Amino acid sequence: MGKGTLILGVLGGGLTLGVVFAGIGWLQRDAILDSMLERTLRSVTGVEAQLRDVDSQPFQGEFSIDTLLLSNPDGFKTPYVLKVDRLDIKLDPDTLWQDTVQIQSIAVEGVQIQLEQKLARNNIATIVDQLQASKGSSNSGGSSGSGSGKQIEIERLTIRGVDAQVKVSAIANLGLTRTLEIEDIEVTNLDTYNAESKLLEAISSAVTTAILSEIGKSATGDLIPLVSG
Template sequence: MKKIGIALLVLVAVVAGAMFWLRGNMDGLIKDAIEKYGSEMTKAKVSVAAVEIKPADGRGVIRGLTIGNPAGFKTAHALKVAEIEVAIDFASIAKEAVTIRKIGIAAPDVIYEKGDAMTNFDAIQKNIADYTGPTEKKESGGKKLIVEQLSVTDAKAQASAAFMDGKTVTVGLPDIHLKDLGKAKGGVTPGELGQEIAKALKQKLAAAVSFDSLMKSAGESLDKAGAAVKGLFGK
């Protein structure tokens, strides 16, 4: 079964779409659209501090994007991004496939939490799939997207699990650089774009985080704490 892609990346596609469907001085409308539809798709609170669109040069910036967690997770959020830069080729707007020159995601703060049944990103991904699946079939004749460059840089990744009660440990996450997404197919839908990007991001997260090792480390720490308490009381 195809997966749709994690919330951040589908939201980026939504933002890109909003930029050519809502051209002009409509920063507030785009901000509201991201928060409304992002929250509906992910079943988590999505908020944006500000949106600045510059139609003349086809550029836009989304500042302070926060994606919370679905119900049942204990950490503060799934994702926070200080700034997302989007550059669109406005000459392509009249075409079947809109070309996005660049999506730059700077310094995202990712918290990857393992719940009892799945991770928070798996839950968000499932919620997006439930939301977008039937819609995308109905809108298969709509606009498509081609992304020439996408980068995720200077990410701060944290990991958590149910037994950690909302606490996190920091893990390294390499930069991600992708090119010509959707180009070979003549364009992809926002959901398909999310699939392609999510595959790369989830591979990085899975490689960086081992929940088995996390549990082992936590167990060793508890053993040491228990030994210290026994020593304190003489038994």
């Protein structure tokens, strides 16, 4: 698996699970849920995050976000690094106050990723470095993966409508842009301990397939570094 593919997977998987874990811990407090999630994402990614129309109905076991926007790190020009049109979570409300929260489904719709490569550095790698640093700091502090002491079990997680735009600003490839259409992703039987690795594997596999397909259409071979070691 190439580093470019890996970082796309880490970003998609890490942020999806980050929203879920953070949301579970505060689902009962709808009045401050959106600002809390924005602060959490800003803290772990190091960039500004915007959430619109966050809605939680804990007694019905429903939680949704209309539009999640993650800004670019300093020094990059694309409008944003990640945009999610819709995220829906359905869970068993009776388990919200138990040690293990049972989630029937998580559906992520309309994901746009903008990867901007500048010489040896790109915007997603910058955020992933911050994600990994935040995770390491959290683990050294002895906190749990959910940040709330709760465990989770997820029956099904789907990610649909994923487009990844790759923009290369290196000297030899001025203005080069490629758009990858990534196949729908579905992962089942996730829990607190295996969710990150299983989701990362599924996303990375889908991204690799899309990159290889685009390489097959292109005579330039400019996307090969994304799947090479």
